[in-house]
Amino acid sequence: MNVSKRILVTAALLAVSAVALSGCTKKNDAAATSESGSSAVTVAFVPKLQGIPFFEAMNAGGAEAAKDLGFTWLYQGPTTADAAAQADIVRSFIQQKVSAIIVAPNDPDSLTPVLNEAAAAGIKVLTADTDAADSDREVFVSQASAEGIGEALTDQLMKATGGKGSYAIVSCGETASNLNSWIEVQKSYTASKYPDAKITDVVYAGEDQAKAASMATDLMNANPDLTGLVGECTTSAPGVAQAVKDAGKIGKVFTTGVGTPKSMLPYLQDGSSSASVLWDVENLGYLSAWAGQQLAEGNALQDSNDVKSDLTGVTFDPSTKVLLMGDPLILTADNAGDYSY
Template sequence: MRGPTKTSRLVATLLLGAALALGGCSEQLGSAPAPSPTRIAFVPKVRGIPYFEAMNTGGLEAAKQLGVEWTTTGPTSVDPAAQVRILRDLITKKVDVIVVAPNDPVALAPVIADARAKGIHVLTSDTDAPGTQREVFVNQATAQGIGTAVIDALMAKTGGAGKYAIVSCGPAAANLNTWISVQKEYAAERYPKAQLVETVFAGEDQNTATSLAKELMARHPDLTGLVGECTTSAPGVAKAVRDEQKIGQVFTVGVGTPQAIKPFLLDGSCSQSVLWNVESLGYLTAWTAKQVADGKPLSPVNKVSLELPAVKYDATSKTVLLGDPLLITADNVDQFKY
């Protein structure tokens, strides 16, 4: 048998070299690192309360489905300086997107501008920071919708008359102050026999809200209504009415998370909670943050998920709107697990 010719040996050598070269290319291509997921950092008003825990749950669910990284870092109190420090730390860490629910929009304006100057996207959610360089506001419901629903719920119990007071949270919270403005204007027009006697601020602390509500009832013995303007003051004012044994005399409504407000709905110390699906707000927040990070324009109507098939976007105000408020009562409270 004749051995391999010089030509056949040369061909074999070339083929072997080509195979090795291709193999080397494959190894180099295979070892290239995968692109890092978009890093979204959410900064709530305060950490550890059920409302923002529910938002975080929705954000984590969206992150899992969208392939992004979602983290939450909140201050222990509603001190605006604490939020500023957190944002500065996130700028140092070079996250891709910061989403903040501002305690004080004015205090955050400089650090938001600093983040934008360094190429970090900044959104607001739950609470807006008008007049800053935030790119999009993810709004839970319109101020008009929330404000009118709260007053209608209270007036349905007081007969459209009587004295009432508001226990809000942070005095500089833009969303709460806007709701209060709507409530004042709407009540004056729709329920002229009702009188708002005081507005006080509990700073996102339920025990403080309870104490303030008791003081209001002592100062105004003929008080017939209390509004808990946020998710800590809503159960706080209801507890005050329960503690003072004034169920059926002083009616409360508020913006309370379902499971926190449930005991008070069941015993009648709270008549109704006006809210929205908080987990859906978290989901929408993460989705919007990814759209902005990817440079994808928002449409007037957006299909976000099966649960959020038609989310509206207003280009003029740069606002994404979750939808209409939910009315939570003793009858439907168990539909919501947060």
């Protein structure tokens, strides 16, 4: 091969290599958008569903913790509320040998084997938002107690309805242990404290706001005497409020739910929702990430933990391994606008 031909071949090979490297860079850049920090500790968070305001706010809080405290934060969840897809993401983080994995399981029972697999691989395993109590997780980061949330949802609705009437619950995943625990509290608390009120139905819309609205509409049509609706999660809370608004029943059918501030603000302002029961979601993400780092670095959680200036006195129960953030937050038309998520 003469010199000129060698030059042409070499140039062609360099061009191909440049294209290949460019493709790899773009792929890695996309993955890196969810990372922050530079220490040897890597904490990964796998939400129930990526892209909805609640878990995006948790991600923002986790990223803030990583920036403040100096560790790497990874965030990836399924695009639909799919336990199998969630398990696949956990397995990918096991293969990456992250230091800690935080999971909000869609189906605790089906996620337990892969959480145990992570623990067996030497990864610190935590759950947040929703627990998988039968797994080998070391800590459950709980936003508030089941009693606190269930009772607050009931009290806020009964405040609007005068402590009487019939109401239905539009929940999300049938296997979501946190939602189911709140519903059990609502059932017992309604029966004991509000004898003139009753729960007529509990239905499940998945993580689908439009489906929640449709199911709420069907409930109102099937029961003209219905006085209340509870949206048990951050997609069904705005869904039931939208259904009441569309039906022209504001002031006749009252709603409460577990909704994020920005999604609920219009409904709180027009009266289609009376209140939303939540907590500081970004702080929940921050606390989860902080706990992941603590475990990864071999630090024991204390009975009371001061995490940052607005996250103090966080209690840890070593018998249940529950890290409890605190009391729920009641969102109304007056304060929902104070939050950015």
